Amino acid sequence: MGAQYAQLIARRVREAGVWSEIAPPARALERARAMNLAGIILSGGPASVYAPDAPVVPRELLDLGVPVLGICYGMQWIAHVLGGKVESTGKREFGRMSIAIAAQHGPFETVDGHTVVWMSHGDSVTALPSGFVALASSDTCRFAAMEHAARKIYGLQFHPEVSHTVRGREMLDSFLHATCGLAGDWRPDAIVEREVAKIRAQVGEHGEVIFGLSGGVDSSVAAVIVHQAIGARLHCIFVDNGLLRKGEREIVERTFRGSFHMDLTVVDASKRFLDKLAGVTDPEQKRKKIGHEFVEVFRGEAKRFKNAHYLGQGTLYPDVIESVAAHGGNTAVIKSHHNVGGLPDDLDMQLVEPLRELFKDEVRAIGRHLGLPEEIVARQPFPGPGLAVRCLGEQTPQRLHVLREADHIVTSEIEAAGLHKALWQYFAVLLPVKSVGVMGDARTYEEACVLRVVTSEDAMTADWASLPHELLAKISNRIINEVRGINRVALDITSKPPGTIEWE
Numbered sequence: 001m002g003a004q005y006a007q008l009i010a011r012r013v014r015e016a017g018v019w020s021e022i023a024p025p026a027r028a029l030e031r032a033r034a035m036n037l038a039g040i041i042l043s044g045g046p047a048s049v050y051a052p053d054a055p056v057v058p059r060e061l062l063d064l065g066v067p068v069l070g071i072c073y074g075m076q077w078i079a080h081v082l083g084g085k086v087e088s089t090g091k092r093e094f095g096r097m098s099i100a101i102a103a104q105h106g107p108f109e110t111v112d113g114h115t116v117v118w119m120s121h122g123d124s125v126t127a128l129p130s131g132f133v134a135l136a137s138s139d140t141c142r143f144a145a146m147e148h149a150a151r152k153i154y155g156l157q158f159h160p161e162v163s164h165t166v167r168g169r170e171m172l173d174s175f176l177h178a179t180c181g182l183a184g185d186w187r188p189d190a191i192v193e194r195e196v197a198k199i200r201a202q203v204g205e206h207g208e209v210i211f212g213l214s215g216g217v218d219s220s221v222a223a224v225i226v227h228q229a230i231g232a233r234l235h236c237i238f239v240d241n242g243l244l245r246k247g248e249r250e251i252v253e254r255t256f257r258g259s260f261h262m263d264l265t266v267v268d269a270s271k272r273f274l275d276k277l278a279g280v281t282d283p284e285q286k287r288k289k290i291g292h293e294f295v296e297v298f299r300g301e302a303k304r305f306k307n308a309h310y311l312g313q314g315t316l317y318p319d320v321i322e323s324v325a326a327h328g329g330n331t332a333v334i335k336s337h338h339n340v341g342g343l344p345d346d347l348d349m350q351l352v353e354p355l356r357e358l359f360k361d362e363v364r365a366i367g368r369h370l371g372l373p374e375e376i377v378a379r380q381p382f383p384g385p386g387l388a389v390r391c392l393g394e395q396t397p398q399r400l401h402v403l404r405e406a407d408h409i410v411t412s413e414i415e416a417a418g419l420h421k422a423l424w425q426y427f428a429v430l431l432p433v434k435s436v437g438v439m440g441d442a443r444t445y446e447e448a449c450v451l452r453v454v455t456s457e458d459a460m461t462a463d464w465a466s467l468p469h470e471l472l473a474k475i476s477n478r479i480i481n482e483v484r485g486i487n488r489v490a491l492d493i494t495s496k497p498p499g500t501i502e503w504e
Contacts, residue, residue, distance in 0.1 A: 001025065001045030001055045001073050007317065009043055009161045011359050011458055012169060017184030018176050029058040039067045039180035042074025044159065048123050049080040067152035067179045069107065072121055075155030082129035092122045096164060099136045099144045106147055106154040107171035108135060109178050117158035117165045124157060152179060188369035191362065192225060195354040199229035202352060203310055208233045209352050210302045211312035212294060215252040216382045218355060219314030221367045225354045226312050227262055235263050235308065237301050239294060242270030242400060243386030246408040255376060269297055277388065277395040283504035290385045311349040315356045316363065318459045359458050380425045389504040393432030402485040403430040406449050409478045417471050424456035429503050437487035446487040449479055454501055462496040
């Protein structure tokens with residue numbers, strides 16, 4: 001219904017071992033009828049059901065004979081279209097709230113008494129439609145949950161998908177397994193089997209795939225899946241664009257040539273990329289130029305193969321979500337991802353993206369299932385444009401060398417301390433800001449380095465991590481003393497939102 005939370009709902013459903021697909025209101029009925037459907041979840045959203053810009057949802061969704069769960073706006077829409085009443089609360093109810101559960105039905109099968117949930121709404125249901133009864137209430141929300149037992153239609157005014165709802169996962173599990181009768185058999189082996197079949201159908205018996213391998217967990221897992229599907233017709237291209245982390249190239253060659261015996265070509269295009277980026281400081285321009293050059297390199301390599309009409313990538317669901325309003329509604333474009341928003345309009349290769357509908361945790365689980373080494377599976381995410389979005393300002397070989405060395409100190413010290421397993425990402429950012437310092441009684445005038453260390457579950461939201469002061473001091477001391485070109489180290493303590501994880 002236009003809310004970013006829809007992606008989190010999908011992730012929670014996947015975690016319960018159930019396949020889910022997100023559709024915008026305009027395509028919901030079509031997709032529902034085309035699927036082997038077991039249930040429907042109607043997400044929250046920013047609109048009011050009685051507003052002119054409210055999402056237009058086919059009422060027939062409620063008549064498909066499967067259980068329905070409406071969350072926040074979804075509950076209000078159900079009440080509205082079935083004859084109930086929805087009104088403004090007069091103020092926004094936002095935050096934790098205790099609810100009293102009236103009956104252990106539907107989502108509350110394993111939850112009773114009182115429990116804490118997360119509210120985020122400005123409207124609420126003030127009169128239930130015919131046949132519905134209240135399942136839960138709070139001091140300020142008379143109908144915190146509702147049920148039509150015969151039709152198995154349920155509504156929750158709160159958000160069970162967020163971690164702040166203490167027993168939210170139990171509620172979703174009850175709806176998925178007990179109410180919808182789903183077995184929870186969406187596992188890594190099932191995902192791989194599904195994607196392998198899709199790739200074989202897309203590429204056919206003779207098609208060949210040029211795959212842009214970066215060495216990160218996403219592209220690595222995607223490459224192994226494609227390799228399982230078409231074998232030697234996969235041609236991996238690792239582009240050294242001069243924007244890599246320290247040791248990146250060596251890890252890729254050792255893993256994919258040595259362990260997986262794939263056809264791997266390493267292209268040294270560092271000068272080509274840095275020439276294109278000369279003088280470019282705008283983040284979106286960087287991303288688009290890098291994306292364009294990647295595609296041009298792949299196009300050139302594809303000419304070596306007769307049937308290489310396909311381009312493989314490790315695109316993930318969050319990449320798509322942040323780059324485009326993928327599912328309709330008023331979701332905002334946060335930033336272009338080089339493999340989504342940076343692709344040219346005249347791309348004459350079909351995309352093969354086995355991870356496009358998956359989240360990072362699913363990808364890691366698949367990687368372990370496929371036997372990828374832990375040094376790749378557990379690696380922190382690395383952006384497609386590489387160090388270009390961490391080296392703010394102009395990209396030069398010298399500035400990139402400085403950042404690469406500082407970043408290596410950050411990662412190696414955090415990993416040596418054993419703290420990396422609890423973190424989502426940890427890296428250095430180089431700022432085009434110079435400040436005065438003093439070293440050895442001499443004046444310095446050098447750039448600043450920022451430490452970015454965050455925790456997250458899915459990259460949709462993130463919080464800055466608190467590292468021990470002794471570790472921060474050690475990292476700062478090493479960078480200042482070992483990396484010529486940096487004389488000041490700062491710590492980024494911004495959450496996402498309002499910031500993003502990467503700086504550009």
